[in-house]
Amino acid sequence: xxxxxxxxxxxxxxxxxxxxxxxxxxxxxxxxxxxxxxxxxxxxxxxxxxxxxxxxxxxxxxxxxxxxxxxxxxxxxxxxxxxxxxxxxxxxxxxxxxxxxxxxxxxxxxxxxxxxxxxxxxxxxxxxxxxxxxxxxxxxxxxxxxxxxxxxxxxxxxxxxxxxxxxxxxxxxxxxxxxxxxxxxxxxxxxxxxxxxxxxxxxxxxxxxxxxxxxxxxxxxxxxxxxxxxxxxxxxxxxxxxxxxxxxxxxxxxxxxxxxxxxxxxxxxxxxxxxxxxxxxxxxxxxxxxxxxxxxxxxxxxxxxxxxxxxxxxxxxxxxxxxxxxxxxxxxxxxxxxxxxxxxxxxxxxxxxxxxxxxxxxxxxxxxxxxxxxxxxxxxxxxxxxxxxxxxxxxxxxxxxxxxxxxxxxxxxxxxxxxxxxxxxxxxxxxxxxxxxxxxxxxxxxxxxxxxxxxxxxxxxxxxxxxxxxxxxxxxxxxxxxxxxxxxxxxxxxxxxxxxxxxxxxxxxxxxxxxxxxxxxxxxxxxxxxxxxxxxxxxxxxxxxxxxxxxxxxxxx
Amino acid sequence: xxxxxxxxxxxxxxxxxxxxxxxxxxxxxxxxxxxxxxxxxxxxxxxxxxxxxxxxxxxxxxxxxxxxxxxxxxxxxxxxxxxxxxxxxxxxxxxxxxxxxxxxxxxxxxxxxxxxxxxxxxxxxxxxxxxxxxxxxxxxxxxxxxxxxxxxxxxxxxxxxxxxxxxxxxxxxxxxxxxxxxxxx
Numbered sequence: 001x002x003x004x005x006x007x008x009x010x011x012x013x014x015x016x017x018x019x020x021x022x023x024x025x026x027x028x029x030x031x032x033x034x035x036x037x038x039x040x041x042x043x044x045x046x047x048x049x050x051x052x053x054x055x056x057x058x059x060x061x062x063x064x065x066x067x068x069x070x071x072x073x074x075x076x077x078x079x080x081x082x083x084x085x086x087x088x089x090x091x092x093x094x095x096x097x098x099x100x101x102x103x104x105x106x107x108x109x110x111x112x113x114x115x116x117x118x119x120x121x122x123x124x125x126x127x128x129x130x131x132x133x134x135x136x137x138x139x140x141x142x143x144x145x146x147x148x149x150x151x152x153x154x155x156x157x158x159x160x161x162x163x164x165x166x167x168x169x170x171x172x173x174x175x176x177x178x179x180x181x182x183x184x185x186x187x188x189x190x191x192x193x194x195x196x197x198x199x200x201x202x203x204x205x206x207x208x209x210x211x212x213x214x215x216x217x218x219x220x221x222x223x224x225x226x227x228x229x230x231x232x233x234x235x236x237x238x239x240x241x242x243x244x245x246x247x248x249x250x251x252x253x254x255x256x257x258x259x260x261x262x263x264x265x266x267x268x269x270x271x272x273x274x275x276x277x278x279x280x281x282x283x284x285x286x287x288x289x290x291x292x293x294x295x296x297x298x299x300x301x302x303x304x305x306x307x308x309x310x311x312x313x314x315x316x317x318x319x320x321x322x323x324x325x326x327x328x329x330x331x332x333x334x335x336x337x338x339x340x341x342x343x344x345x346x347x348x349x350x351x352x353x354x355x356x357x358x359x360x361x362x363x364x365x366x367x368x369x370x371x372x373x374x375x376x377x378x379x380x381x382x383x384x385x386x387x388x389x390x391x392x393x394x395x396x397x398x399x400x401x402x403x404x405x406x407x408x409x410x411x412x413x414x415x416x417x418x419x420x421x422x423x424x425x426x427x428x429x430x431x432x433x434x435x436x437x438x439x440x441x442x443x444x445x446x447x448x449x450x451x452x453x454x455x456x457x458x459x460x461x462x463x464x465x466x467x468x469x470x471x472x473x474x475x476x477x478x479x480x481x482x483x484x485x486x487x488x489x490x491x492x493x494x495x496x497x498x499x500x501x502x503x504x505x506x507x508x509x510x511x512x513x514x515x516x517x518x519x520x521x522x523x524x525x526x527x528x529x530x531x532x533x534x535x536x537x538x539x540x541x542x543x544x545x546x547x548x549x550x551x552x553x554x555x556x557x
Numbered sequence: 558x559x560x561x562x563x564x565x566x567x568x569x570x571x572x573x574x575x576x577x578x579x580x581x582x583x584x585x586x587x588x589x590x591x592x593x594x595x596x597x598x599x600x601x602x603x604x605x606x607x608x609x610x611x612x613x614x615x616x617x618x619x620x621x622x623x624x625x626x627x628x629x630x631x632x633x634x635x636x637x638x639x640x641x642x643x644x645x646x647x648x649x650x651x652x653x654x655x656x657x658x659x660x661x662x663x664x665x666x667x668x669x670x671x672x673x674x675x676x677x678x679x680x681x682x683x684x685x686x687x688x689x690x691x692x693x694x695x696x697x698x699x700x701x702x703x704x705x706x707x708x709x710x711x712x713x714x715x716x717x718x719x720x721x722x723x724x725x726x727x728x729x730x731x732x733x734x735x736x737x738x739x740x741x742x
Contacts, residue, residue, distance in 0.1 A: 115571070116571075116574070119571070119574065119575060119578055120578060120579075120582050123625070124624075124625040124626075127570065144625060295623070296619050296622075297616065297619035297620050297622075297623055299619075300612060300615065301616060304612075
């Protein structure tokens with residue numbers, strides 16, 4: 001068997017069913033083996049698309065996403081997706097071809113030191129130098145990607161290694177390592193802190209997406225309010241009255257007030273990112289922070305943890321749920337209910353109402369993927385996420401162009417329709433993947449909220465740069481997205497008013513296979529609430545100062 | 558505050574690059590770094606010194622331990638340790654000063670490893686203070702060049718006899734191999 005066949009047999013043994021890639025010179029022996037493999041290969045039109053598709057695949061399944069690229073530019077095109085997967089802790093296996101071992105280090109045609117390049121943006125990477133090592137290394141790479149805190153792993157395979165013969169056995173998957181249980185002493189200490197809390201709050205992050213049942217149990221028994229971070233949306237049902245919303249820069253009034261005033265904060269599977277905390281010295285100033293995470297490097301990295309608990313999120317929450325009793329905090333809840341009622345005013349027609357209208361047409365089982373920008377924050381604010389692993393976005397890296405390919409990967413993984421919500425700027429960064437949707441008839445319903453601007457940058461220029469709109473105007477040169485879709489032989493729809501949108505949504509969602517919906521919205525709307533960069537959560541602007549009644553502008557000094 | 562760490566690394570390609578690239582991208586300052594083979598095949602040991610506040614020292618240890626090829630990191634602030642450094646010093650000699658130089662070297666227990674008519678090369682081992690003092694003593698005579706290995710450190714075995722030399726809650730671990738209980742597959 002060749003090194004290439006060993007690779008595919010190993011992937012098969014590990015249950016890989018799909019992979020996303022683009023061929024090229026230095027990976028041709030692997031593509032020759034793919035020709036005979038039962039694993040379905042999805043041909044993307046740019047390697048970055050393959051990387052994001054693998055991310056979407058991994059996020060909805062909780063399993064491995066696999067992408068492939070050739071050497072040199074093929075491999076470097078994966079870089080953005082790998083960095084994205086690293087920050088959002090997604091288990092990705094990236095396979096790259098490279099020039100033959102005899103040519104490595106000679107500046108050969110299409111040579112790039114991709115293991116060197118991706119060292120800081122992968123959990124680990126490997127360069128295989130012998131066909132005998134292929135199966136062993138690939139199995140180890142998959143184990144690393146999926147174990148503990150997941151992350152991307154890259155395996156670089158020179159062309160001669162792909163072609164060489166090997167008798168080495170195919171390595172079978174290892175049983176999953178036992179989950180990391182919390183220490184009894186830590187759980188008891190946490191319970192003691194909670195028992196005495198007057199204003200407790202629970203925050204669930206992306207690392208709690210497999211702990212949502214335990215979190216629900218814990219929240220229901222304790223009666224504690226629950227906040228879910230951008231990456232944690234869906235880990236607690238948005239329809240539940242104990243849910244306060246999302247924290248941080250564009251979080252809800254209730255969530256940010258609760259954090260600013262709480263006395264005990266339990267953070268689970270979250271990393272206190274700067275977009276969540278705002279100014280760290282003002283973050284949860286009065287709280288004792290219990291931080292549950294299985295990555296000890298996250299404990300006290302940015303926010304000092306009063307009680308760090310090194311454990312799997314579900315294990316820790318189960319242990320807490322088993323022993324917690326009902327907390328009587330009626331005064332706290334009176335405050336929370338008051339804050340929950342404070343929501344920014346939405347215009348009758350604008351990006352927010354358009355996204356709300358789309359959201360209303362969906363079911364609670366629909367997978368929703370966003371791109372990066374204003375529409376991302378508005379989708380996070382407006383769509384009620386009821387279950388985990390149904391919300392995909394580029395949280396840590398903020399990668400424009402994430403949406404379309406990630407939605408594609410999520411749809412391939414589940415066989416279901418997937419809703420994509422992008423902007424006119426971000427959608428164009430990976431728009432070529434419309435061809436992939438067409439090729440495989442992937443039912444991605446792709447909405448483009450077109451405000452003719454790079455809206456989030458424009459918002460910051462409006463607020464912090466005296467409306468000096470530098471290089472953010474797109475309307476004069478945007479394509480007509482419905483016509484663009486039809487050029488890819490995908491049905492395209494356009495709506496410019498609320499009434500048109502109601503009609504267009506029906507046609508868009510009921511079209512067979514992929515469909516594109518362009519929603520033209522007013523240019524200069526901004527996303528609120530907002531915590532200005534460098535400010536504390538308690539300094540949040542509840543609404544656009546232009547809209548707000550004077551007494552509603554809650555800027556505390 | 559200066560922290561002295563020991564790290565156990567798998568002998569894999571680029572392992573040192575992985576470690577130093579992590580230091581660089583996370584902004585950790587490294588004063589010295591010294592690596593060598595251990596008694597176990599396939600495992601290297603590195604001693605490195607970093608000027609870091611307490612919180613950052615914990616981060617250095619934990620971020621390093623996240624690297625797949627780093628098996629364990631010890632912060633020597635937790636138990637007393639011995640540390641040594643070796644330096645080679647090439648110094649100019651003249652018929653007038655060679656006796657004085659040899660006398661100073663003897664006081665420092667430095668070994669004369671190369672004797673020339675115009676120069677000596679001394680080898681000195683000791684802690685950082687002794688090495689720096691020796692270099693300062695030699696400087697007026699005219700140092701041609703020097704090379705220091707950087708400090709290397711081990712936990713004191715005597716910590717097991719003297720609990721006061723252990724600064725964290727629990728027993729001294731000085732009589733156990735540092736990799737006891739660490740999975741390495």
